[in-house]
Amino acid sequence: MNIKHFLQFNDFEKSEIEWIFNKSKIIKDKFKRYEKYWPLEDRTLVMIFEKASTRTRLSFESGMHQLGGSAIYLNTRDSQLGRGEPVEDAAQVISRMCDVVMIRTFEQDIIDRFAKNSRVPVINGLTNEYHPCQILADIFTFIEKRGSIQGKTVAWIGDSNNVCNTWLQAAELLDFNVHVSTPKGYEVEAERAGLYGDDNFEQFDDPMDAVKGADIVTTDVWTSMGFEAEQKERLKDFADWQVDEDMMKVANKDAMFMHCLPAHRGEEVTAEVIDGPQSVVWDEAENRLHVQKALLEYLLLGEQNGK
Numbered sequence: 360m361n362i363k364h365f366l367q368f369n370d371f372e373k374s375e376i377e378w379i380f381n382k383s384k385i386i387k388d389k390f391k392r393y394e395k396y397w398p399l400e401d402r403t404l405v406m407i408f409e410k411a412s413t414r415t416r417l418s419f420e421s422g423m424h425q426l427g428g429s430a431i432y433l434n435t436r437d438s439q440l441g442r443g444e445p446v447e448d449a450a451q452v453i454s455r456m457c458d459v460v461m462i463r464t465f466e467q468d469i470i471d472r473f474a475k476n477s478r479v480p481v482i483n484g485l486t487n488e489y490h491p492c493q494i495l496a497d498i499f500t501f502i503e504k505r506g507s508i509q510g511k512t513v514a515w516i517g518d519s520n521n522v523c524n525t526w527l528q529a530a531e532l533l534d535f536n537v538h539v540s541t542p543k544g545y546e547v548e549a550e551r552a553g554l555y556g557d558d559n560f561e562q563f564d565d566p567m568d569a570v571k572g573a574d575i576v577t578t579d580v581w582t583s584m585g586f587e588a589e590q591k592e593r594l595k596d597f598a599d600w601q602v603d604e605d606m607m608k609v610a611n612k613d614a615m616f617m618h619c620l621p622a623h624r625g626e627e628v629t630a631e632v633i634d635g636p637q638s639v640v641w642d643e644a645e646n647r648l649h650v651q652k653a654l655l656e657y658l659l660l661g662e663q664n665g666k
């Protein structure tokens with residue numbers, strides 16, 4: 360079936376991402392003016408959560424309502440998904456009853472199999488490997504404040520997880536650089552990250568070297584959902600990878616601090632940094648709403664609604 364999905368960041372061309380950013384600005388402006396905008400009237404989004412969420416659920420559910428449509432929440436606990444119904448069967452059934460599906464799950468393979476059997480577009484709301492909606496919001500936040508991200512440098516400090524992998528894919532597509540610093544044993548795996556090359560990314564042993572000249576300094580929890588069994592060990596391994604004020608001083612003077620949230624103050628970031636003047640974390644969170652509304656509109660109506 361030839362349906363457009365958003366399962367990882369590089370499922371889209373650069374021009375499609377740019378369309379979404381332009382549309383996000385228009386949609387955000389309308390939202391701020393309380394202007395009714397219902398291009399998805401009578402459309403239904405099904406949201407499947409196999410992991411916890413605050414921002415992703417809220418932004419997709421309220422976003423769909425604000426576009427004139429409706430959203431249905433399903434989770435593993437109280438649907439047949441948690442009782443072993445094959446993903447392929449679930450996809451066949453669910454996609455006959457709605458117009459678009461968003462899934463938060465474990466392995467990327469699960470969402471890929473769902474999409475192969477779906478009659479409607481599928482959006483990745485986070486897997487172990489990727490978090491493409493988050494990076495749409497983060498780059499939109501940068502563009503709003505500083506303009507194009509092309510040629511800029513993002514320093515990723517900590518775990519090379521789903522959010523890191525997605526920054527790396529975005530860097531290849533939009534031509535910016537990512538400096539990654541992780542403890543030994545937690546380095547980026549290019550194949551798992553879905554990278555085509557290594558032109559846009561460099562690994563550093565010392566996080567202080569990674570942040571030099573950075574326009575964005577960003578990090579995430581040391582233990583992502585699904586990796587809880589490793590938490591004790593990770594607390595020890597990541598102790599020197601905390602983003603603090605000394606680290607921010609090494610980055611560019613006007614560098615932004617980003618974090619997808621939820622955050623653990625005193626672990627991956629100090630309270631001074633995340634609550635400080637360089638932090639844009641609340642804008643990133645809000646922008647999830649606006650970029651995902653543009654994404655939903657793009658997947659359901661294409662570019663027909665104009666710029």
Ligand code: CP
Pocket residue numbers: 411412413414415416485493619620621
């Ligand atoms: N950043 C993010 O995806 O947050 P939630 O886990 O709350 O959805």
Ligand code: NVA
Pocket residue numbers: 485520521522579580582583584619620621
């Ligand atoms: N890397 C984190 C992101 C949460 C939004 C996780 O996967 O748990």
